Amino acid sequence: MSKFSKLGLRRAAGACAITAVAAIGLASMGSGNAAAAPLANGQKVVTGLDGESIKTSRTAESQFSVARVANNGLGRTALLSGTYAAQGSDGVNGKLSVKILAGCQIDVSGFSATTGGSLTVAPPSLTLSGGISLPIKPGEATIQDVSVTKKFKSGKGAAVQLSNFEIEFPNCGGYASARTIVVATGAKGYDINADDDTVTGEGTLLKSTLYGQPFFVS
Template sequence: MSKFSKLGLRRTAAACAAAAVATVGLASMGAGNAAAAPLANGSKVITGIDGERVFTERTGESQYSVARVAYNGGIGRTALLSGTYKSTASEGVGGNLKVQILAGCQLDVGSLGGSLGGGISVLPSVGLDLSGGVSLPLAPGEAAIVDVTDKDFDSGSATIQLQDFEIEFPNCGGYASARTLTKVIASQGYEIGDDSSSVAGEGTLLQSTLYGQPFFVS
């Protein structure tokens, strides 16, 4: 069994995601969408040196910007996000499927406080069905990566479904933008260490990030 540091993987992924939001999440902010909008499907295949294979796909993703009446006179941005995120691995390969949100806000217009909540229910042999939401405390010109949920899987597949998952920018006075990240870490004999800081596996360690279509939150 080979051991791989999760800390190193997180640092590498965070660096890539930070670069992506700088070029897409903030620089491309423009007029917001006022109605429900479908987002592009996406997929990605990664293959190990010994033929290990993981296929990741994002389907049925959409977002709907909703009006929010808040204590600060209505300033704020909220979107409802839905979608299905799935990874399918070749025989003997297991891993972890994770959904994150990469978001940014143009202006900060008040004191910020964030909270993460929501309910999770397990769907039989399918994955996770997640409702609820997340509140993003972002400073002016700042971007953030927020974990939504994740699911370990053995040989086979894992699916996560979001239904009207609320993304709230409570004090965003300018344009807001967000996108999903679908991340997979997998290997043969995948196993999380007792200290939760490393993973073990045989052969190639496969790591992939599938970026969703950026969307504006009006």
């Protein structure tokens, strides 16, 4: 069984790298729940050379496009909800993160992100409300982290739950679309040294990327 140790892999900065801005009105969020469009569930299993594995899944995902108060066609906003999970086989430790892949047809400028709603950590899951505001030039797409990294241990799962998570395209003059990405990385004995970010483990280093169903933001 091979061993590995790699320097320079940085843990996701998560909530530490984002700035606080005001979230949209809670009244709009309440009406959004009733009209949320469901998105397809998904799951994926990756297996290493020595039989170790990581399973990632996406369940109860939905989105709701929110009408902007200005109603000038120069912005798009969606509320995203869902549960995103990862579990390793016996002996496999790792980390789970959720990202948003988004793009806009015409012009988006400015950048900010927020956890302006609520953030509650309660093993084995993490619930995150708030939102992101995306910096996209015409014809471009961007990938943005939406949560802190959640660790999972041998044979046990971890989950991140998004609740009315706001995705804002502040100056989007055309159509906008987005999808989630669930990323799980791990190995037998997987660990990250807090002092120098050294990653250690045995056997195969596994990385699973699970893409969600694309959706349009009107």
